[in-house]
Amino acid sequence: MHVLLVASAFNSLTQRVHAELRDHGHSVAVELALPHTPLADAVARHQPDLVIAPMLRTAIPEEVWAARTCLIVHPGPVGDRGPSSLDWAIRDQATRWGVTVLQAEADMDAGPVWATAECSVPPVGKSDLYRGEIADAALRAVLLAVDRFASGTYTPVPQPAGTVRPAMRQENRRIDWEADSTERVLRALRGADSQPGVRDELLGSAWHLHGGHPEARLRGRPGELLATRAGAVCRATVDGAVWIPELRAPRTPGGPATPRLPATTALAGLLPPLREHPAPRHTDPRRATWTDIGYREEGPVGFLSFSFPGGAMSTAHCRRLLDAYRAACARPTSVLVLGGGRDFFSNGIHLGVIEAAADPAAESWANINAIDDLVEAVLTTTDRLVVAALGGNAAAGGAMLALAADEVWCRSGAVLNPHYRLMGLTGSEYWTYTLPRRVGNGVAERLTGEALPLSAEAALRLGLIDRTVPCAPGTFAGETARLASRLAVLPATPSRIAAKKARRERDEAQRPLAAYRDAELALMREAFDDPAAPYHALRRAFVRKETPAATPPHLARAVPGRHTAPLPTRQRRVTGTAVHDGAREAPGC
Structure with missing residues (x-):
């Protein structure tokens, strides 16, 4: 099939969907959902058999989803709705989560379900979780949904009403250094490690804090900076301390995005004299300290x-x-x-x-x-x-x-x-x-x-x-150790x-x-x-997250999959009903 990916950015998940759909023999192109480019016109140019949105911050226009099947990849289980799914999962200490591939309709995240996949939620940062367990689940669900669509016989399942959760705001992320435990602080930091960070005050200025790791030995007055290590700063909590690797200055109104920087680089001359507390040269898993x-x-x-x-x-x-x-x-x-x-x-x-x-x-x-x-x-x-x-x-x-x-x-x-x-x-x-x-x-x-x-x-x-x-x-390190140990003792x-x-x-x-x-x-x-x-x-555009004027040509160009075969009938679906829309040969399947 010819698949069009519609995305707000060519992020890690969109890249993986692009690569793995090609591996499965589909031709794939990308259109970025940009402010000044009508999405309906872009879709009409591509004439895809199927539209998939791996990461989309805006709604697909009705004129697009009413004309052809558009599948949305939502990083939450069936019934979960809203733009901050992973943020709430981390905050609420979920141990299991999932990904739902649903059909675009008028109500956001409410369309019928084409596929789902479950995954675990380890205690890692949101971006790490997104690129790891969530991406694995998303690919399982996307490939199943694509196969079901290609069959021409599958009817998606109506989604239950579920819960619409609001966008998580900075007030939901706020850290109270005088009261919050290390575990609570770490959850707040991990839930915003890449974007948007946790807005806080440090050394008299506003900053966004990015990432957090536990420190078991250093102690101090809650909120106090205790030490530096490899560009990070250690900050005391009520029952321990955390290492914060990166800071970001707030964006000025109407100004560009600011880069995440090593904390000591961002703070520069503001830092008081702090001890550089190097990590042990040999990693000891029994020591709860951070090292990069x-x-x-x-x-x-x-x-x-x-x-x-x-x-x-x-x-x-x-x-x-x-x-x-x-x-x-x-x-x-x-x-x-x-x-x-x-x-x-x-x-x-x-x-x-x-x-x-x-x-x-x-x-x-x-x-x-x-x-x-x-x-x-x-x-x-x-x-x-x-x-x-x-x-x-x-x-x-x-x-x-x-x-x-x-x-x-x-x-x-x-x-x-x-x-x-x-x-x-x-x-x-x-x-x-x-x-x-x-x-x-x-x-x-x-x-x-x-x-x-x-x-x-x-x-x-x-x-x-x-x-x-x-x-x-989470098992890659162990698998690598097993394989490396075997390599070391091979006679060759x-x-x-x-x-x-x-x-x-x-x-x-x-x-x-x-x-x-x-x-x-x-x-x-x-x-x-x-x-x-x-x-x-x-x-500069990359660091400031500037919106491109148009989809880059190398993405908009359809890239054939490894295998090609004609798809005799292009189908479009409206709420699960297959409708023949003329015959057209297209690479894929």
Whole structure:
């Protein structure tokens, strides 16, 4: 079938639906629901067999849903209605939740149900939950709904009246530092970790607090700042303390969105003298403290984990991770696992920190060199096997960081975006060396040129990754540990390490790594140093969340699925009744 995705933004869930529908043989296009673009006209141009809205903040016009079947992906169980479904689920401590695929009608979230799927609600941030358990459930429900629609025989089930919950406001999120327990504070912070943050006052100014992690040992007067760690601040509660990694200044009326920044960067000169309280070098799961970089060992396997908000890696992040990587390489292990967390692996350089810098061009240059140093360290590790373990999504330089490893393992729900051009950049991280050696020059050119998301399964078929791990987000670390332990004791592993070293020496003799880096950075430097280069405007628009004037052409273009077959009859449905609407051949199914 030809499926049109209608979305408010090409966010993580929309990307995953796009990628997995293509995997299932459907042709897919995207239209963004933009203020000055009539959605009915856009739908008429595409003439889709089916419209799906994975993430839509506005209603689909009646002239669209009355003419053809439009399916809405709602991140809540049957009967749940309203725009803040996950926010309320986290606040109310739900342990089970779900996703409903329903048909668009006049009343929001009230149409008949095409498919549902349940999921657990672990104690993680809303955005992590959305990209993990919710996205897994959404894909199960979407694929079932698409199959039911394609059958031409399924009648959706009327939805019960349910409960319409209001949008969650800042007054619902407010933290009372003098009274709220650590658990209550963490729920408030986790429920708004990405957007919109929890509005609060800190050091005499208004801020939005983003993300929260428990601290068991530090204590102080409730609301007091106690320490810093890796850009985060520790703040006391009535019965403990929490680490807050990021802050965001409030948006001025009529002004652009402001970036989330490491808390110490945002507070800058406002911070009083606070002790930098470093995390322990070796991760101890028995200690309730937060660290964004951790290391542990299980026999011959070392695990270097890292988790940076939004997957963005600033200059400081890259340098600290490089120090930790070098320390891990000094340990007597034969396999080193890099990553292994449940959410983002990495999305490359930190555009927010760059945008907030006094000299964005200089910070861009420092950031790209810092991540290049990290990638070079991985590429030149020849005394052990390095595994990049992607429990979540990776993009741009973060995807190329993964390719520097000997093996790349992805959770089956991960989405990869191995390209740079949407930010007006040619890219670095030694991608001109690592990407072609995995997929060949032709595929490398296509991936970086098309700039479309790939599912883990599609990446495996291309040879971009080496293994998919079909598991829930919360079990990925355990599955990775099991697989890595098995890899370490395989009889062939020592010979693989020796062969790896020999190949690196041959490649270096043929063309040094420094030559790849110099060529890549020469192009990046041109973009950084030219104020008129598209990179600066694109970065600014991304950080400020500016609405595009139109759907980007690479999204609006229909992308064929892996298999094509004619769909003899296009059907439109009105409240579950199939109506023949002429015959038209379309790729899909």
